[in-house]
Amino acid sequence: MKWLQRIQHLDTLTFNWCMARRRRERITALSRAVSRTADGWLYLVFFGIYALAQPESGIALAKIAVMAFAVERGIYWVLKNTCRRNRPQEAIDDFTSFIIPSDKFSFPSGHTSAAFLFTVLVASQLPVLMLALLLWSCCVAMSRIFLGVHFPTDTLVGAALGSLVGYWALGGFVL
Numbered sequence: 001m002k003w004l005q006r007i008q009h010l011d012t013l014t015f016n017w018c019m020a021r022r023r024r025e026r027i028t029a030l031s032r033a034v035s036r037t038a039d040g041w042l043y044l045v046f047f048g049i050y051a052l053a054q055p056e057s058g059i060a061l062a063k064i065a066v067m068a069f070a071v072e073r074g075i076y077w078v079l080k081n082t083c084r085r086n087r088p089q090e091a092i093d094d095f096t097s098f099i100i101p102s103d104k105f106s107f108p109s110g111h112t113s114a115a116f117l118f119t120v121l122v123a124s125q126l127p128v129l130m131l132a133l134l135l136w137s138c139c140v141a142m143s144r145i146f147l148g149v150h151f152p153t154d155t156l157v158g159a160a161l162g163s164l165v166g167y168w169a170l171g172g173f174v175l
Contacts, residue, residue, distance in 0.1 A: 008091075011151040015088055018145050018152075019095070028098050031143035035099075038111045038140040043069075043118055050125075057125055065121055068169035072117050072162060076110050079161075083107045088148050097148030109150045112158030113165075115140040120166025137162075 021027060047065050051058035085107035089097045119133040141155035150158075 007153060011153050012092065014152045015145065019148070027146050031146040032099065034139045034143040035111060035147060037136070038115045040114065043114070046122070061121060061125055064169050068117055068121060068165055069114070071169070072113055072165040075161060075165065076108060076113055079108055080105050080110070085154070088151060095148065099147050099149060101149045106150055107154045107157065108161055109141065109144050109154045109158035111144055112137070112141040112155045113162035116159045116162030117166045120163055121169065124170050
């Protein structure tokens with residue numbers, strides 16, 4: 001599994017580059033705020049408000065979202081507990097993350113996966129928000145790296161997982 005070692009090496013180099021950025025304190029503070037927007041409860045608030053504002057399409061989207069998030073969380077959980085990749089704090093000597101993660105393993109990033117799933121679902125109904133949502137999702141992914149709880153590939157796979165499940169849930173393809 002030499003290719004996995006190469007990926008880990010590249011991931012560690014990229015992660016260390018991120019950790020060496022100037023204005024580290026500001027980046028960390030901003031990352032905490034951005035990461036909190038993807039904790040999950042705001043998704044419920046959005047889908048509830050949208051369902052009240054646009055009953056027909058909002059309720060339909062909320063139903064799709066419940067199903068999509070159930071599928072995404074299931075796949076995420078299986079990957080997380082099968083791959084069992086150590087978080088940066090455990091994998092890199094003398095490194096301490098800036099927050100305490102909610103679980104032990106790093107791969108894939110659940111915050112990133114959920115953010116991209118949310119983006120795909122909401123943009124399907126409100127395409128005018130696509131660019132803003134995509135920017136937000138990317139910021140969520142970066143925040144997880146800058147908080148020291150994920151390697152870059154954790155967030156890349158999280159983005160792919162959330163996007164693919166969102167596309168599938170909207171009828172884009174059959175699993």
